[in-house]
Amino acid sequence: MNMMRMKLRHYCTFATLSLLALLLIIPRVLAAQCVQQASLRKPDITEIISSGWPTAPDGPYTWGYCFKIQRGNPDSHCKPSVEWPCAPGKKYYGRGPIQISYNYNYGPCGDAIGENLLRNPDLVAADRVISFKTALWVWMTSTSKPPMPTCHDDILGKWKPSTSDTAANRLPGYGVITNILNGGLECGHGFDEKVKDRIGFYLRYCKILGVSPGENLDCGNQKPFGHFNSIYVE
Template sequence: MPSSVEGKRVEFHVQARLCCSKWGWCGNTPDHCGTDCQSQYGGGGPTPTPPNPGGKGVASIITENVFNQMLKHRNEGSCPGKNFYNYNAFIAAAQAFNGFGTTGDATAQKRELAAFFAQTFHETTGGWATAPDGPYAWGYCFLRENGGGDYCKSQQAPCASGKQYYGRGPIQLTWNYNYIAAVKAIGFDGLNDHDIVARDPTISFKTAIWFWMTAQSPKPSCHDVITGGWSPSGSDSAAGRTAGYEMTTNIINGGQECGNGFNAKVEDRNGFYKRYCDILGVSYGSNLDCYNQKSYGLALSTTEEEA
C-alpha cells in the first residue's frame, strides 16, 4: 500500500499510439495499421484481414479461465473489491495500450503479464500466510487504500475542495498530480471525480497499465524493463540496477524496499511473480530481488512518494 513519505514531482509522458481497423480493433500490427485503417499513426502495410474476436493479443495468453485461476478469491465476501475487477474490463484496458503484453516473443509477453499481475496483486492483496490456496491467490481484494488521506500537494497541482487523492485501483494510484497526469493519458475528471478509478473497472485498469507503460525520468518504464527495451546506464550499473523483474519493484517502491538487504515486501512481490510465471508456463528470468540495488532516491513513483 502507498506510503506518504515526501519526494519531488517528476513529469510523466505516455503515448498510446494505436491504429484502429475498420472492424473496431486497435493495436500496432499490420492488421490494425494497414490501408483500411479508420484511425492510425503511420501508414503502409498490407490490407488488413479481420482479426479473430477471441484469442488475440493479451487475450490469447490471459484467457478468462487463466484470469480466474490467478484470482481465485478476489470476489470473496470479505474483499472490499468484490465483483469489481473483471476480465472484460482488463482486456478492454489492455487493448488501449500499444505493446502491453504483446512486445517481443512469447516468453517476453508472458513474463510481462506475470510481472504486471504480480505487482498489482501485491498492492491489492487480501491474502495471508495460511490463506486458502496460499497467500498469492488473493490479489485484487482491495479497491481503495486503507485509511485514506488527502494526498494533496497544491503547490504542484490543484486540488478540489474536500477531495482525497488516496490510493485506488490495481496500482493504488495516489496523489493529486498523479491523478491529473493519468487524466492526460486516459481521459477522465481526475481532479473532481477521481473516485471513478474505484467505480469504473476499465478506467481503473487503464490507470494501472498507464503507470506500467510510462517512463518517469530518471526511471524507465516497467514495460521497457521487463521486455528488454531498457539497458542500464553507467550510473544504473554503479547502483546495481539490472534489467529484470527486480527493477519493476525499484520503479514502484524502491525508496521503501530496495537497497537495504532482505525485505519481506520484496519477497511477497517475488512470490506473486513466481506463481504467475508458473501458471503461464514461463521461466522467471534472472535478477528477481533488489536487496542490493539502490533506489532512485527522490524520484516519484506513480503510486507514492519515496524517501
C-alpha cells in the first residue's frame, strides 16, 4: 500500500510540475490553473477528478492532479451541433489536465491546435503534448456567446467587468474562473461543496507558490454566465 501510494504521489507531482513547466507564467496563474483539474466535477457522477478526501494523507487538498480521464461511467457528452457534429461512436467526456468536455469544445480546440479531436477525442488522453495543448486552449480561449473573459485574463487582472457583470456580482478573482467553467452548476446559489473544494485546492497552491490568492474567491453570490457552462455559453 505504501509503495502504491508513493507511486501515485510521484505521478501526481509529475503531472502538476509538467503543467507548471509548460505554462511558465506567474505564480497565481499556476495556482488557479492547477486547481481546475484537481477539483473539476460534473453533474452526472459524484466525483470525477478531485483526489482529495477528508482523511487523505497530508490533508484533503494534497492529492489533486492525478487523473487524465473522467472517472466513473460518463455519458457521451454529445450535444446537437451543426458546426461541431459528434463522430459516430465517440464520446466527449472529460480528458486531459483541465478535462475538456463536450463536442462543442473538442471541435474548436482541435481546429486551434491542428488535430481532429471530434474524430479522435481519445488523443487528449493518449498524447501528452496534445493533452496539455487542450488545457492551454481552455485556459486562454473564450468561445462563449456573448463573450466571457478568459480564465487567463481574469486571474491576471486584465479583465474589466462590465456594468452588467458588476450588477451580477461577477468581480475579478478566482470565483469568476469557477463561473466561467461551471457557473451554471456551482455559482449563484450560496454555499456549494464543490466550490469550497476548489477554493481549498487554490489556497494550498497559492501557499506553496508564495503568492496572495487575491479577492473574490467564491462565486456563491455571482449570477452564472450560463445555465450550465463547461466553457461554451449561448
